[in-house]
Amino acid sequence: MDLQHVLQTDILSIIMAIAVIILLWKYMGKQRSYGHLPPGPSLIPLLGNLLQMDLKRPDKSYMELSKKYGSVFTVWLGPKPVVVVSGYQAIKEALVDQGEEFNGRANPAITLKLFNEHGVGSSNGQRWKTLRNFSLTSLKNLGIGCRSLEERVQEEAKSLVKPLPRACPPQLRFHQPPVVCMHAYLCLSAVSSRFHCEPQRAPVPYYHQPILVHSPWAQLYNISPRIVECFPGKHQELFKAIDKAKAYIRLEADRRLKSLDTSNPQDYFDVFLVKMLEEKDQPGTEFNYDNLFPCVWDLFAASTETLSSTLSHACLMMIKYPDIQEKVQKEIDEVIGSNRVPTADDRHKMPYTEAVIHEIQRSMCLAPTAVPHQMTRDTTFHNYHIPKGTTVFPLLSSVLFDPKLFKKPDEFYPENFLDENGRFKENNGFLAFGLGKRSCLGDGMGIPRMVLFLFFTSLLQHFTFRGTKPPEEIDDTVVSYFIGRLARPYTCYVKLRTANI
Ligand code: HEM
Numbered sequence: 001m002d003l004q005h006v007l008q009t010d011i012l013s014i015i016m017a018i019a020v021i022i023l024l025w026k027y028m029g030k031q032r033s034y035g036h037l038p039p040g041p042s043l044i045p046l047l048g049n050l051l052q053m054d055l056k057r058p059d060k061s062y063m064e065l066s067k068k069y070g071s072v073f074t075v076w077l078g079p080k081p082v083v084v085v086s087g088y089q090a091i092k093e094a095l096v097d098q099g100e101e102f103n104g105r106a107n108p109a110i111t112l113k114l115f116n117e118h119g120v121g122s123s124n125g126q127r128w129k130t131l132r133n134f135s136l137t138s139l140k141n142l143g144i145g146c147r148s149l150e151e152r153v154q155e156e157a158k159s160l161v162k163p164l165p166r167a168c169p170p171q172l173r174f175h176q177p178p179v180v181c182m183h184a185y186l187c188l189s190a191v192s193s194r195f196h197c198e199p200q201r202a203p204v205p206y207y208h209q210p211i212l213v214h215s216p217w218a219q220l221y222n223i224s225p226r227i228v229e230c231f232p233g234k235h236q237e238l239f240k241a242i243d244k245a246k247a248y249i250r251l252e253a254d255r256r257l258k259s260l261d262t263s264n265p266q267d268y269f270d271v272f273l274v275k276m277l278e279e280k281d282q283p284g285t286e287f288n289y290d291n292l293f294p295c296v297w298d299l300f301a302a303s304t305e306t307l308s309s310t311l312s313h314a315c316l317m318m319i320k321y322p323d324i325q326e327k328v329q330k331e332i333d334e335v336i337g338s339n340r341v342p343t344a345d346d347r348h349k350m351p352y353t354e355a356v357i358h359e360i361q362r363s364m365c366l367a368p369t370a371v372p373h374q375m376t377r378d379t380t381f382h383n384y385h386i387p388k389g390t391t392v393f394p395l396l397s398s399v400l401f402d403p404k405l406f407k408k409p410d411e412f413y414p415e416n417f418l419d420e421n422g423r424f425k426e427n428n429g430f431l432a433f434g435l436g437k438r439s440c441l442g443d444g445m446g447i448p449r450m451v452l453f454l455f456f457t458s459l460l461q462h463f464t465f466r467g468t469k470p471p472e473e474i475d476d477t478v479v480s481y482f483i484g485r486l487a488r489p490y491t492c493y494v495k496l497r498t499a500n501i
Pocket of ligand 1 (some may be wrong): 435
């Protein structure tokens with residue numbers, strides 16, 4: 001081996017060693033600055049606890065850790081700590097009693113790039129308060145002032161079930177039935193136009209966003225944005241899709257502004273534009289193009305994936321539990337019959353169906369760690385010091401599967417929501433929508449529960465779902481992602497029950 005080669009090799013090793021020492025030094029400094037965080041498993045420099053976790057089912061790992069470390073603990077996801085709050089009492093103390101401190105929104109690198117802390121779902125501080133109040137009021141006014149949301153959903157539910165029997169024999173093999181119908185509903189509430197069952201033709205190219213956001217590339221981007229940005233991958237597709245959506249919203253805004261009837265806004269988009277015009281001379285207004293796109297997008301994103309996935313899982317559960325499907329259909333036949341569309345009022349007369357829908361949502365646990373929160377200021381909680389900016393996961397799954405709150409938490413058991421007389425029974429532990437002021441905006445308006453009820457009953461009024469294999473062989477588990485869970489794809493038979501469609 002010649003001297004030059006030895007020197008070159010050694011220099012390379014020395015440079016690498018120095019780089020590692022610098023990284024470790026920076027990392028230890030950062031770790032020290034977090035001070036007195038809640039306890040948690042011992043960590044490996046730079047990787048934190050990533051190697052100890054089940055990355056395919058991180059929510060499961062958090063549940064295991066909560067058994068060991070109690071209701072408040074810390075995990076390090078790479079070089080960043082996350083404080084996990086577990087159990088009803090601790091989550092309530094954090095999100096309700098100390099809500100001002102705990103209700104910031106943590107934005108991973110990908111969300112930061114896409115929305116730059118704008119829009120109701122990603123913003124913080126006064127901007128968030130302004131946009132949240134505005135969105136709640138607008139949706140409420142739209143429900144009252146224009147054609148009611150209920151009517152719009154009914155119409156969508158009708159057009160979902162209508163084309164099926166005409167196109168097919170009475171028994172049809174169908175792939176994941178209702179996934180796309182929700183896009184249509186959302187278009188209606190946010191931008192009014194329809195693109196029924198053809199999400200590819202959506203005015204906002206939302207339809208493939210979930211797949212891209214959950215892709216490993218997107219997750220890598222969150223860990224190391226500057227490096228991953230230089231590589232091709234799904235994250236680049238996502239950026240392009242969002243750019244396209246932003247351009248669409250801008251064009252649509254210009255088109256609408258030309259003929260906007262400010263006294264009669266037709267949808268959320270119009271209401272936002274009216275507010276933009278009202279406040280156009282106000283310095284520092286939040287009603288500008290920077291917030292228009294993410295606000296409209298938030299309504300799509302926050303509800304499309306959640307509702308369609310829940311409905312898809314609902315049909316899967318009917319296949320898995322045919323006796324429960326029969327009981328729901330019996331209640332539908334008794335209360336609604338087959339000649340009229342279901343209404344929101346029917347919910348109060350249908351305790352069993354209502355309990356089944358709640359149980360579907362509980363057992364599915366779509367957002368086991370909610371949408372990540374962030375501390376808005378340095379805070380003492382359970383005698384620990386949590387600095388401003390720390391990410392917090394409220395472990396909703398610890399409540400939704402708590403045996404103290406639900407009789408059979410690990411089974412599909414609608415009786416979890418029924419009293420001994422068969423009446424529907426609310427349960428404080430039903431945290432599918434989160435808790436406190438940062439909880440689901442849609443649920444604050446009663447939207448998701450009403451939409452799920454109308455679609456679910458419309459489907460079971462007209463169709464019976466059967467599996468392509470026996471119920472006991474059907475996998476009814478949901479698919480976990482790094483944040484959140486989605487319905488498992490499946491194939492089923494759909495049998496027409498009534499010709500009255
Ligand atoms: C099955 C249906 C749904 C479920 C399970 C669900 C669940 C959730 C959860 C767990 C959160 C986060 C709460 C937190 O951070 O603590 C959330 C936030 C949100 N949801 Fe929903 N949601 C659903 C449907 C909807 C619908 C239909 C809409 C719109 C009409 C909506 C709009 C939002 C918005 C805008 C946020 C962000 C709120 C904020 O940051 O202030 N969601 N949702």
